[in-house]
Amino acid sequence: MGVKIANIDVGDFPLLLAPMEDVSDPPFRALCNEQGADLLYTEFISSEGLIRDAAKSVQKLDIYEYERPVGIQIFGSEIDSMRQAARVVEKTNPDILDINYGCPVKKVACKGAGAGILKDIPKMVDLTKKIVDEVNLPVTVKTRLGWDENSKYIVEVAERLQDVGIKAISIHGRTRRQMYKGEADWSLIADVKNNPRMNIPVFGNGDIDSPQKAVEYKNRYGVDGIMIGRASIGYPWIFREIKHYIATGEILPPPTIEERVKVAREHLDMSVKWKGTHTGIVEMRRHYGNYFKGYSHFKPFRTKLVTSDDLDELQQTFDQILESYSSDEPAFA
Incomplete structure (x- = not known):
């Protein structure tokens, strides 16, 4: 029995392509799909851009049959705009709608979107509920451990998001303040997974850059799957290599x-x-x-x-x- 997001079977230990701006576009998703990625996410799309029909935002809605299952990810801080954007996304007919609560970039986070919403957990929960209620798609969330060292509430936050209807959560093992510095802390991701009240898939993200590390973290932290971001840039073979190592314990030779x-x-x-x-x-x-x-x-x-x-x-x-x-x-x- 594979891991399921709502009724979508994504495999026994799914490998997810992270949503990355100017990276996770259809050409790159096609290559990662060929190399064994089980679930692909689009680049994040501005809810305001979608509502205004901005060309760059609308183009990011392009998805293709060969890449299914595929999730479209949106970000924004205004509840009405996010609801409208969710309706636009639904018409594109992806398999999943993902909400970005993890982007640490200043121009996003300082407007209260992306990881910025981690400063206002009640709003985060309310916004999530509104989007879940707005669409018939399974809704997933990508987020971080918290805003900073003093606000790592991810165990409680994940439970609350599950309670308002999300079907899976991907957690990057850093705070917003850390950006991409230091080492990702997966112990709190494991705490979310081990919370007896959680019954949706929990995916870990951060610092997985080799098959050995993927298997080590799989075994140590017990997550349902792994989301891979930076290690896949210019190296779609990472998915193939991890899958082969999980299945056989052998390291594939690098591509010629x-x-x-x-x-x-x-x-x-x-x-x-x-x-x-x-x-x-x-x-x-x-x-x-x-x-x-x-x-x-x-x-x-x-x-x-x-x-x-x-x-x-x-x-x-x-x-x-x-x-x-x-x-x-x-x-x-």
């Missing part, structure tokens, strides 16, 4: 240079088709460092990849990378 170039090319191609040439090229740049991480003397190629605005030139660079690093000769520093 041929596979890395092939997938990077596919990614660029899909990105350009989806966003247009300029944006597609620019938004791929954050991925290249990880696509080719660990290869010695790679800097000149990386510089070309992150500065060129010309598709032909980028394809030539990929050709040069293939010529310079053949599979039969490990190029790791």
Whole structure:
């Protein structure tokens, strides 16, 4: 019996792709899906942007049959706007609607959205209830341990959110004040999971960057699944590697240079088709460092990849990378 979010079976120990702005777009989701991610979340979408019909927000609603199950994530601080946005999302027919209560970025949190709502737990619970009541979709939440060291109320908060109807919760093991610094504390995520009153899936998030760590945290903290964010950027193979290690205890060899170039090319191609040439090229740049991480003397190629605005030139660079690093000769520093 797999883990279920409402009536959606997401596998025995699901691996979730985290919602990341300018990262978790349809091209990247397609690659993560191919590599074994069990549930994909979109980039977070501004509720105000959706209501105003802002092009960038509306474009983020694009979802495709091959990526199901897929969740669309929204953020905002105004209850009416969030309710309206939830209705817009429902018309797109995702499998899940997710609410972002975790984004620590100043321009979001300081307006009371994202992790900003952790300063006002009653509002967080009320807003969640209003959205649950507004739509027929299963509603999930992504959040953090609390606003700061003195307000880690996540055990109580998770219980209250469950009581107003959410169907799963993903918890990043840091406070808002920590941003992405220090080490994620999963012990409180385990406390949520071990709360006898909790009966919805609890997913852990933060610092999972290897198959070994995924299995160690799975065993140590007993979560229902793991949400992976930064470790997947430019490395969709992380899902395949973790799944293989869970199933067999073996570490898969890393992808060859041929596979890395092939997938990077596919990614660029899909990105350009989806966003247009300029944006597609620019938004791929954050991925290249990880696509080719660990290869010695790679800097000149990386510089070309992150500065060129010309598709032909980028394809030539990929050709040069293939010529310079053949599979039969490990190029790791």
